[in-house]
C-alpha cells in the first residue's frame with residue numbers, strides 16, 4: 001500500500017516505520033519544520049540539541065527502550081538518579097523517598113504517615129485500574145489520606161496541571177502515575193532513576209526517518225496536511241498546506257493550500273490531535289465517519305503546555321524537578337535539566353525549564369517571552385530569592401495546545417477507537433493512551449498499534 005501518515009511525532013514515525021517493515025511505502029506529512037512533535041528538539045547553540053519541552057524516561061518505559069535496542073542503539077539511553085522537591089510554605093522540600101515524606105513538615109506527622117501508607121498500599125496492591133475509573137482523585141485522596149494531603153500537596157499539584165478541572169480528574173489518571181513509573185525494589189526504592197538519551201531525542205527520530213526513507217518512503221517536514229477526502233476508488237486524498245503554514249497556528253482550515261495537487265493514498269494514519277483531525281475532514285468524509293465518532297473527538301479537552309526554557313549562567317536550585325504547590329506561584333514546575341544531565345555536555349551551560357499547563361484562552365498564553373518572564377519573576381524569586389534576570393543568557397518560549405488530555409471520570413468510555421469506521425483511515429493520538437499518562441514510551445506503543453489496526457482493518 002501507499003500510506004500517508006500525518007504527523008512526524010513519535011507515534012507517526014513509529015507507525016510509518018512499522019508499516020515500512022511490512023513492505024508498505026509511507027509518506028509522512030509534518031506541520032513543523034522538524035521531527036519529533038512534542039519531543040522535538042531545538043539547537044540551543046553550538047550545535048547542542050535540547051528538547052523544547054523537558055523530557056526524561058522512567059525505568060518502566062519498556063517500549064521505547066526496546067525500540068532503541070531494535071534500531072541498534074542499545075547504549076544511547078543513560079540512566080541516572082534524579083532529585084525531586086515540592087515547593088511549599090516558602091521552601092523546597094526534598095521528596096525522593098519515604099524518609100523525605102517523614103520529614104515533610106507542611107503535613108502533620110499523622111498525615112505524613114497516612115499519605116505514605118496510602119501510596120504504598122496503592123503501589124503494592126492496586127494492580128488493576130478498574131476500581132479507580134469511577135471516582136475522582138480528590139475523592140480518593142480525601143478518603144484514603146485525609147484533607148490535609150489534598151489541601152497541601154495533591155490539590156495544588158492537580159490544579160497546577162488541570163486548573164479548574166482539578167476536582168474532576170479521574171483517580172485512574174493518578175493511579176497510573178503512582179503505580180506504573182517507579183520500581184519499588186533495588187536501587188530505585190531509595191532514589192528514582194530516570195533515563196535520557198546521550199544525543200537528545202533527535203537521534204531516535206533520525207533513525208526512524210532513515211528507515212522509512214530506505215524503504216522507499218518520504219518524510220516531509222514543513223508540509224502539513226490541510227485536507228482529507230475520499231477518492232472514488234476507496235482510497236483517500238491528502239491535500240498539503242503551503243510551506244510556512246505552522247506560522248498560522250494549528251487549525252488546518254487556516255492553512256494556505258500548497259502548490260502540488262492532492263496526493264492519492266490507499267490508506268491514511270493520522271497522529272495529529274483530535275481537533276486537528278476533525279478540521280481536516282471534508283463534509284463527505286465527516287459524514288462517513290459519523291456523528292458518534294466525531295462527538296468523541298469534540299468531547300476531547302486539552303490543556304496547553306506553556307514552557308519557558310532559560311539558559312542560566314549558574315545553578316538555580318539543587319533539584320532536577322520541583323513541583324510547585326504554592327498557589328501564589330504562577331507556574332507548576334521547575335525542571336533544571338542540568339541538575340540531571342551534566343552541564344559539561346553543553347559546554348558548562350545550564351538550562352532551566354519553567355513549566356505551566358493552562359486552559360485554552362488563559363491570558364498567560366498571549367504573553368511574549370519578556371512579559372512572561374516579568375510575570376514569573378516574583379515566583380522564581382520566591383523559590384530562589386537571590387535569582388536575578390542577569391543570570392539569564394538566552395530564553396525560548398514554546399506553547400503546545402494539545403499537550404495534556406483532561407482525564408475525567410468515565411474517560412475510558414469516550415476514547416475514540418483507532419479505527420475510524422472508514423476503511424483505511426486510522427486515528428492514533430495521545431487521547432487514546434490510557435490508563436497511562438501520555439509520554440514518548442506510550443506513543444511508541446501507539447504507533448505500533450496504529451500500524452496493526454490499519455493492517456487488520458484493510
Ligand SMILES: Cc1cc2nc3c(=O)[nH]c(=O)nc-3n(C[C@H](O)[C@H](O)[C@H](O)COP(=O)(O)OP(=O)(O)OC[C@H]3O[C@@H](n4cnc5c(N)ncnc54)[C@H](O)[C@@H]3O)c2cc1C
Nearest residue numbers: 007009010011030031037038053055056224225439440443
Ligand atoms: C511539556 C511537556 C513535557 C513532556 N515531558 C515528557 C517526558 O518527560 N517524557 C516523555 O516520555 N514524554 C513527555 N511528554 C509527552 C511526549 O512528548 C508526548 O506524549 C509524545 O511526544 C507524543 O507523541 P505523538 O506522536 O503521539 O504526538 P505529537 O508529538 O503531538 O505528534 C503529533 C504531530 O502531528 C503534527 N501535526 C499537527 N498538525 C498537523 C497537520 N495538519 N499535518 C501534519 N502534521 C501535523 C505535530 O506537529 C506533531 O509533530 C511531554 C510533553 C510535554 C508537552
